[in-house]
Amino acid sequence: MTGHDRADAGDLARRLAEQAEAVCRYYLSAGRRHGKYWLVGDVRNTPGRSMYVRLHGPSEGRGAAGRWADAASGEYGDLLDVIRESCGLLDFRDVADEARAFLSLSRPEPRPVSHADHPANGRGSAGYAEAVRRLWSMTYPLAGTLAATYLRHRDLKRFPGVSALRFHPTCYYRPDDDGPTEVWPALIAAVTDLDGTLTGVHRTWLAADGHGKAPVDVPRRALGDLLGHAVRFGVASDVLAAGEGIETVLSLRQVLPDLPLAACLSAGHLATMVFPPLLRRLYVVRDDDPAGDHALETLSGRARDAGIDLIALSPRLADFNDDLRHLGPAALRAILHPQLAPQDVARFLETAHV
The missing domain is CATH 3.90.580 (DNA Primase; Chain A)
Structure with a gap:
C-alpha cells in the first residue's frame, strides 16, 4: 500500500x-x-x-x-x-x-434508534456516561433483595465489602426487535477503571421470585465503556484473579474472600484488561471454550511482556460456580489449592473461613 x-x-x-x-x-x-x-x-x-x-x-x-x-x-x-x-x-x-x-449509494436513513441504545440526554460517549450514572444512582444495596436471592440460589452468599453489586427493582428491558418495553428486577454490577471510576454497568434481569434469570431473549446486557475495565471485588495490588462472568468470579470469593477479583464480562474484554501497575501475579479463571482459550493465550503474551506471572485456574466441572454448587466449598478449596502459588495458599486460602 x-x-x-x-x-x-x-x-x-x-x-x-x-x-x-x-x-x-x-x-x-x-x-x-x-x-x-x-x-x-x-x-x-x-x-x-x-x-x-x-x-x-x-x-x-x-x-x-x-x-x-x-x-x-x-x-x-x-x-x-x-x-x-x-x-x-x-x-x-x-x-x-x-x-x-x-x-x-442513495439509501434511506437508518431506522430510529431506541431510547435504550441512544440516551435521550446526549449522543455518543457523554450520553452513555450519563445513562450509566443515572442507572447506578437508582439502585439499592444488595442485602435482602431479589438480587441477593438470585445469588444465594447460585450458592453465592459472601457479600461483606461487596459494593460493586446492587439491585434495581424495576429495570427496563427493551427487546432487540423493537418490541414493547418490559420491566423486571435486575442485578446491577458496576464496571470501573483501576481508579474506581464508574465507566459502565452490567445488568442481569431476574425472574420475579429471584430464582433464575428473567424469561427474556437476552437477560444480560452491559452499558457504557467496558474495554479494559471490569466489575471489581477488592483492590488489586500485586496479585489479582480475573475471569469473564460475575458468578464465576464470585464463586472464588466464597473460598478466597481476601483475593482481589475482576469480572471482565466477556472473553474479548478479559483479553484486553488493563493490568494494575503493581501486578506481579495474575490468575486467569478459565472458561473452557474457544473464546476463553484465545483470551488466555492473548493474556499470556501480554503478561509475559509486562513481567507478570500468569497462572490459569481450571474448574473440575463446567465452571467454578458448578464446582461450588455441585461439589461444595470444601471441594472447591481442594480444587484450587494445587493451582495456587504456594505463597498465595498461605496468604489467601489458609486464612479463609468457609
Missing part, C-alpha cells in the same frame, strides 16, 4: 465509521444490533455473536466507531477490513472502490 493509499484508507475508514450501523446492516447482514454494538459470528458475515462492531464513539483512538474485534478468533480491524473480508476482495483498490460505491 502506497502512502497515498494509506491516506485514502484512513479517510474512507472515517467516512464509513460515520455510518457504522448502515455498513453493518449492508455487509454483516447475518448479525443484529445489540445496544451500541453490532454482533455477528465473524467478519465474513457468519451468523453468531463472537464478533462485535462499535457503532458509536469518537472518530479515532480508543473506543472509535467502526472498530471491531472477534473474541473467538482474535481478529480485529476497521470497516474497510469488514468490506474486504465479507466481499472476498484481495487488492486494496478493489476494497476502496467498493467502499466508495457504498458511500455514494
Whole structure:
C-alpha cells in the first residue's frame, strides 16, 4: 500500500465509521444490533455473536466507531477490513472502490434508534456516561433483595465489602426487535477503571421470585465503556484473579474472600484488561471454550511482556460456580489449592473461613 493509499484508507475508514450501523446492516447482514454494538459470528458475515462492531464513539483512538474485534478468533480491524473480508476482495483498490460505491449509494436513513441504545440526554460517549450514572444512582444495596436471592440460589452468599453489586427493582428491558418495553428486577454490577471510576454497568434481569434469570431473549446486557475495565471485588495490588462472568468470579470469593477479583464480562474484554501497575501475579479463571482459550493465550503474551506471572485456574466441572454448587466449598478449596502459588495458599486460602 502506497502512502497515498494509506491516506485514502484512513479517510474512507472515517467516512464509513460515520455510518457504522448502515455498513453493518449492508455487509454483516447475518448479525443484529445489540445496544451500541453490532454482533455477528465473524467478519465474513457468519451468523453468531463472537464478533462485535462499535457503532458509536469518537472518530479515532480508543473506543472509535467502526472498530471491531472477534473474541473467538482474535481478529480485529476497521470497516474497510469488514468490506474486504465479507466481499472476498484481495487488492486494496478493489476494497476502496467498493467502499466508495457504498458511500455514494442513495439509501434511506437508518431506522430510529431506541431510547435504550441512544440516551435521550446526549449522543455518543457523554450520553452513555450519563445513562450509566443515572442507572447506578437508582439502585439499592444488595442485602435482602431479589438480587441477593438470585445469588444465594447460585450458592453465592459472601457479600461483606461487596459494593460493586446492587439491585434495581424495576429495570427496563427493551427487546432487540423493537418490541414493547418490559420491566423486571435486575442485578446491577458496576464496571470501573483501576481508579474506581464508574465507566459502565452490567445488568442481569431476574425472574420475579429471584430464582433464575428473567424469561427474556437476552437477560444480560452491559452499558457504557467496558474495554479494559471490569466489575471489581477488592483492590488489586500485586496479585489479582480475573475471569469473564460475575458468578464465576464470585464463586472464588466464597473460598478466597481476601483475593482481589475482576469480572471482565466477556472473553474479548478479559483479553484486553488493563493490568494494575503493581501486578506481579495474575490468575486467569478459565472458561473452557474457544473464546476463553484465545483470551488466555492473548493474556499470556501480554503478561509475559509486562513481567507478570500468569497462572490459569481450571474448574473440575463446567465452571467454578458448578464446582461450588455441585461439589461444595470444601471441594472447591481442594480444587484450587494445587493451582495456587504456594505463597498465595498461605496468604489467601489458609486464612479463609468457609
